[in-house]
Amino acid sequence: MPNAISWEFLFLINILFTAIFPLLISRCSTKKSAWIFFGVASALPYFYSGITWLFIKRGDIEFHFALTALHWNLSVFNLFLLWNLLSKPQKILKFYGWLVLSALVSLSALVLSPALAFIDPFWGVVPGTISLDPIISLAPYFLRLWVCFIALLILVRWRKSFVYIFSIWITLGVIGFFAPSSFLSLRALKHQFKSPLVAGPLQIFIQDTKSEKDSSELWSSELLKHFENLKSKLPPSMKPRSDYDFKVFIYRDDDTKYNWIRARQVQVGHFPRGEMHLSHLTPQSEILPHELAHLIHGQSTAPIKSYLDPFYLEGFAVAIASEKLETAIENAAAFAQTLPENKKLIWPKGLAFFKNYPAEASYALAGGFAAYALQRNLAPWEMAELDPQILLTIKVSAEKKKRAQEIFLRPPLLEDPLRRDCARLKHNVDLNPSEKNKTKLERICNLATAAN
Numbered sequence: 001m002p003n004a005i006s007w008e009f010l011f012l013i014n015i016l017f018t019a020i021f022p023l024l025i026s027r028c029s030t031k032k033s034a035w036i037f038f039g040v041a042s043a044l045p046y047f048y049s050g051i052t053w054l055f056i057k058r059g060d061i062e063f064h065f066a067l068t069a070l071h072w073n074l075s076v077f078n079l080f081l082l083w084n085l086l087s088k089p090q091k092i093l094k095f096y097g098w099l100v101l102s103a104l105v106s107l108s109a110l111v112l113s114p115a116l117a118f119i120d121p122f123w124g125v126v127p128g129t130i131s132l133d134p135i136i137s138l139a140p141y142f143l144r145l146w147v148c149f150i151a152l153l154i155l156v157r158w159r160k161s162f163v164y165i166f167s168i169w170i171t172l173g174v175i176g177f178f179a180p181s182s183f184l185s186l187r188a189l190k191h192q193f194k195s196p197l198v199a200g201p202l203q204i205f206i207q208d209t210k211s212e213k214d215s216s217e218l219w220s221s222e223l224l225k226h227f228e229n230l231k232s233k234l235p236p237s238m239k240p241r242s243d244y245d246f247k248v249f250i251y252r253d254d255d256t257k258y259n260w261i262r263a264r265q266v267q268v269g270h271f272p273r274g275e276m277h278l279s280h281l282t283p284q285s286e287i288l289p290h291e292l293a294h295l296i297h298g299q300s301t302a303p304i305k306s307y308l309d310p311f312y313l314e315g316f317a318v319a320i321a322s323e324k325l326e327t328a329i330e331n332a333a334a335f336a337q338t339l340p341e342n343k344k345l346i347w348p349k350g351l352a353f354f355k356n357y358p359a360e361a362s363y364a365l366a367g368g369f370a371a372y373a374l375q376r377n378l379a380p381w382e383m384a385e386l387d388p389q390i391l392l393t394i395k396v397s398a399e400k401k402k403r404a405q406e407i408f409l410r411p412p413l414l415e416d417p418l419r420r421d422c423a424r425l426k427h428n429v430d431l432n433p434s435e436k437n438k439t440k441l442e443r444i445c446n447l448a449t450a451a452n
Helices: 007-025 031-056 061-085 091-112 139-157 161-178 186-190 212-233 254-261 287-298 310-321 325-336 359-375 388-393 398-407 418-431 435-451
Strands: 117-120 124-127 197-199 202-206 246-250 268-270 275-278
Touching (some): 007 124, 031 061, 202 212, 212 246, 310 325, 325 359
Parallel strands (some): 202 246
16 A cells, blocks of 8 residues: 555545445435545545654645545545436446446547546546656646536536536536647647648657757657667567657647646657657657657557556667667666665566666666567567566676666655655745745655655
């Protein structure tokens, strides 16, 4: 179970509670017992987080209480409201039907929109690239709050479950189509850029960066060079489903990118949509071929597990974007050979990708596995199991081993939610260096350092 004062904890219990809610509420035989259940459910995460904070005295408890109100309490309210709007018979079956339909609509919106925020009235919110981007914004949570409030006003007139849920989806769609938001439309996004440059299958949208006039042709030539190089390395099984068609958006800075797609520090290859979203990079950046590899993967023949498991998704991009496959293997071997004694050497598949090792180590190990597969002319998801002990036989430079040891000093992001608090508080100080913000940063992060 994650730390109680963390986004991971809140999201996990929201998912679990939503899944079992009808089974619990159906046991309440009276209105009084239902209201008691509502009160207990509403207060549960505050109680658990508060007790945890009293014992460990770590984390920005004020922020997490606000996050709980916007995430947990609104979901609990919507669940109770939907339950009371439904009629018998087969009330539980109807309830689960709406939950499944809501999840499908929310996931569809995530794919259809350039934004990376998942917003659902019941299942909760994923406010962007949360696995790698430590700063959590409350903007998607406030958006959900306002949308549900508007839907509630409509419900006053028509007291039907389908009216409430459909008014939520329609309101989100209207906001997304006509305004910049976490459910923005591609049309609205394109209006922020000038006419695109075209280089082979790439449309390149560049915002008004300082050196746009000088760098536009360089961006085009570098991206096209990377595309041709990556395409030549594809294993035989990966064929284009149709003609490749990619869009590359280059933002003026991290904050502008975050306002639109909910990714700040992370560069994004949005493979379901064939889009790349970049900021603070130069045309010579080594990140470009990695993100472009995601787009090629997204429009090539590959099984669903290659997209769902970050071990395959990221490993393929790391390996194929490497200048030499041997380099990816050596990088993986550096982490394997400097693994702390309390860690077991495994290929970090599934959730282990985020939980077992720091991000850099997981990426490198996944890249090493994929490189072995590509050496055999296979995609990584096509290769049979490979013993990770093979990495211990690879010769690695002392410099790479030293860097790997330094990275292992940092815990994985999902094991270190305090990193999110410190990253956010530091960002707040950068935006507003007031004494209050500085004091809060020093109090929470110094205490976190001492506790570690």
